[in-house]
Amino acid sequence: MSVPIVPRKPVARAYDYIVVGAGSGGCAVARRLIDGSDATVLVIEAGPAGIGIPEIDNPAAWVPLGRGTYDWGYDYAPNAAVNGRTIGIPRGKVLGGSSSINAMMWYRGDQRDYDGWEAGGAEGWSFKDVLPYFKRSEDWEGGETEWRGAGGPLRIERSPSLHPVAQAMIDGSGELGIPIIDDPNGPENEGASRANLNIANGQRWSSARGYLWPILYNERLTILTDALAIGLGIENGRCVSVRYVAEGDLHEVRATSGVVLALGALDTPRLLMMSGIGNPAELKRLGVDVHLGLPGVGQNLQDHPLVQACVFRASRPLGPLRDNGGGAVINWKSSASLQQPDLHAFPVQGNSAEPRIRELYDLSGDVFSIGCGLMRSTSVGYMRLLSAAPGGAMEIQPNYLAEKSDLDALVIAVETMMELAATRSYADWFGGYAAPARRLSRAEIVDYIRDACSTFFHVSGTCKMGKDDMAVVDSRLRVQGIEGLTIADASVMPVIPTCHTHAPVTMIGERAADFLLGAA
Structure with a gap:
C-alpha cells in the first residue's frame, strides 16, 4: 500500500457523527460508519497524522516512542507500594492512538474474561457475543478458522x-x-x-493504517488532526456538539446523529468532567457546572x-x-x-x-x-x-x-x-x-x-459499562442519562481483560459502530 496523505478539508458546520479520538476504538468506529451507511463523519484527533514516520513504521523502534513526540506524556502518581516512584504511562497522541506507538501485541485474553463482563451486568458481552467482532477486525496469517478472522482491517502475523x-x-x-x-x-x-503481532512486510500495522488509510479520500469522511477537544455541547439532555481548539482558535461543530468518545481511559473521563458530566462533588471542586451527575466517571481505573x-x-x-x-x-x-x-x-x-x-x-x-x-x-x-x-x-x-x-x-x-x-x-x-x-x-x-x-500501559475502566450506581455506560455503550453520546474505548471495560488491550478496544469499536447503525 502506498503512503497516503490526510486530505485537508474545510470543517462543515455539522456532521451526522463526530468521533473524538482516532485510536483503536475510534478508527474502527469511523471505518464502519463510512462503510455501513451514507453518514458524514468527522474524526477529531489531538495528535498529528503520523503517516510515513520511520520510527512509527519500524517495529523494532517502538520503545523510544513512549515519552516522545507522539506520546501524551502522562505519569502515574507516586505510591508507597512502588517506593514512591513516578511511573510514565505511554499513550499515543497520533492517528492510530496507542496502536501507533505500542509493542504491536494482539491478544483477546481468556474467554472467561468476557463471560465475567456479562455476569457482572454487561448484557450481551459474553465471549460468544464478542468473538464475531474480534474475527471481523482480523486478517490472520493462517486464514479464517472457528477462532480467527481473515480479510479484516488489521493484519496479524507471527x-x-x-x-x-x-x-x-x-x-x-x-x-x-x-x-x-x-x-x-x-x-x-x-x-x-x-507472539501475535500487528506487523506486515516488516512494518507496523496500526489501526490508522488498517482502518483509516483505505477510506482517507472518502468524500463523507473528514479527519481533523492537531485538534484538541475541550468540551461537549449538551442541549435538552442530548449531546449535540463538540468544542475543540485548532491552531489556537476555538471552534464548535454539531453532530446530528451522535458523538462517539474514543479518547482513551484518561482523556474520555477528562472530557466528560470538563463538560459537566461526572461526580457532582468533583465537578464542584473544579468549578464546573453540573450537567449530569455520574459518580463513576474517573473511578475503577485498572492497569x-x-x-x-x-x-x-x-x-x-x-x-x-x-x-x-x-x-x-x-x-x-x-x-x-x-x-x-x-x-x-x-x-x-x-x-x-x-x-x-x-x-x-x-x-x-x-x-x-x-x-x-x-x-x-x-x-x-x-x-x-x-x-x-x-x-x-x-x-x-x-x-x-x-x-x-x-x-x-x-x-x-x-x-x-x-x-x-x-x-x-x-x-x-x-x-x-x-x-x-x-x-x-x-x-x-x-x-x-x-x-x-x-x-x-493498559489503563482502562474509568467509564465502566454495567448496571450499578458506578456504571457510566449501558450495555450498548451509551452514556447513561444523555442521548446521542457513546463511548468506544478502554474506559468502558468493567474489568480489565487478561491481555494487551489493543484487540479488545478494537472489538469495542466494532461493536459501537454496529450499535449506532442498528446492526446489533
Whole structure:
C-alpha cells in the first residue's frame, strides 16, 4: 500500500457523527460508519497524522516512542507500594492512538474474561457475543478458522524467524512444565507461543493504517488532526456538539446523529468532567457546572502491573533486533488452583529495566531481559482532574500492589523467570544473572518488584459499562442519562481483560459502530 496523505478539508458546520479520538476504538468506529451507511463523519484527533514516520513504521523502534513526540506524556502518581516512584504511562497522541506507538501485541485474553463482563451486568458481552467482532477486525496469517478472522482491517502475523532468546523462552517453558501452544488466540491461551503481532512486510500495522488509510479520500469522511477537544455541547439532555481548539482558535461543530468518545481511559473521563458530566462533588471542586451527575466517571481505573524486568547477561552479542524486539509470550498460572492464566511474560532482545533498576544494578555489556506481569490484577485506582483547564494536570493513581494477592502472584512470576533463564534451552545465551544479580529470597523479591513495577500501559475502566450506581455506560455503550453520546474505548471495560488491550478496544469499536447503525 502506498503512503497516503490526510486530505485537508474545510470543517462543515455539522456532521451526522463526530468521533473524538482516532485510536483503536475510534478508527474502527469511523471505518464502519463510512462503510455501513451514507453518514458524514468527522474524526477529531489531538495528535498529528503520523503517516510515513520511520520510527512509527519500524517495529523494532517502538520503545523510544513512549515519552516522545507522539506520546501524551502522562505519569502515574507516586505510591508507597512502588517506593514512591513516578511511573510514565505511554499513550499515543497520533492517528492510530496507542496502536501507533505500542509493542504491536494482539491478544483477546481468556474467554472467561468476557463471560465475567456479562455476569457482572454487561448484557450481551459474553465471549460468544464478542468473538464475531474480534474475527471481523482480523486478517490472520493462517486464514479464517472457528477462532480467527481473515480479510479484516488489521493484519496479524507471527515472526517468520524468531530471535534465539525468544525461541529459548518457548522451549524453556516446556522444560518448566508450561504447555507450548500454537496460537494464544485459539481455544486455549495457557502456554508459551510465538507472539501475535500487528506487523506486515516488516512494518507496523496500526489501526490508522488498517482502518483509516483505505477510506482517507472518502468524500463523507473528514479527519481533523492537531485538534484538541475541550468540551461537549449538551442541549435538552442530548449531546449535540463538540468544542475543540485548532491552531489556537476555538471552534464548535454539531453532530446530528451522535458523538462517539474514543479518547482513551484518561482523556474520555477528562472530557466528560470538563463538560459537566461526572461526580457532582468533583465537578464542584473544579468549578464546573453540573450537567449530569455520574459518580463513576474517573473511578475503577485498572492497569496490569509489569515487572520491568528480569535482566540476564548474554554469553555473546545478540545481533540485530528482530520483530518488535520480542517475538514470544507465555501465559501461565501463579497457582494450579486457578481457572485461567493470570501471569504473562515476554522476552526482550536487550535491556528493558526500569530506571530505578538501572540505577541499582550494573547492566553494562550484552544483556537480554524478560518482562513479566500480572494480567488478573485486582488493585483498582482512579483518575481525577486537578484543573478543568484544557490540558490541565491530572492525578492518575492505579494503586499498584495495593492488594496482597497481586504482589504474591508477581513474586511467583519473578521466581519463574529466574528459573526459566537457567533452563537448558537458554544454555547458549545465559551468561549469569544481572538484575536481580542472584537468586533472591521472597522478601528480597518483594523489594525488587517495588523498584521494578511498571505499566503495560493498559489503563482502562474509568467509564465502566454495567448496571450499578458506578456504571457510566449501558450495555450498548451509551452514556447513561444523555442521548446521542457513546463511548468506544478502554474506559468502558468493567474489568480489565487478561491481555494487551489493543484487540479488545478494537472489538469495542466494532461493536459501537454496529450499535449506532442498528446492526446489533
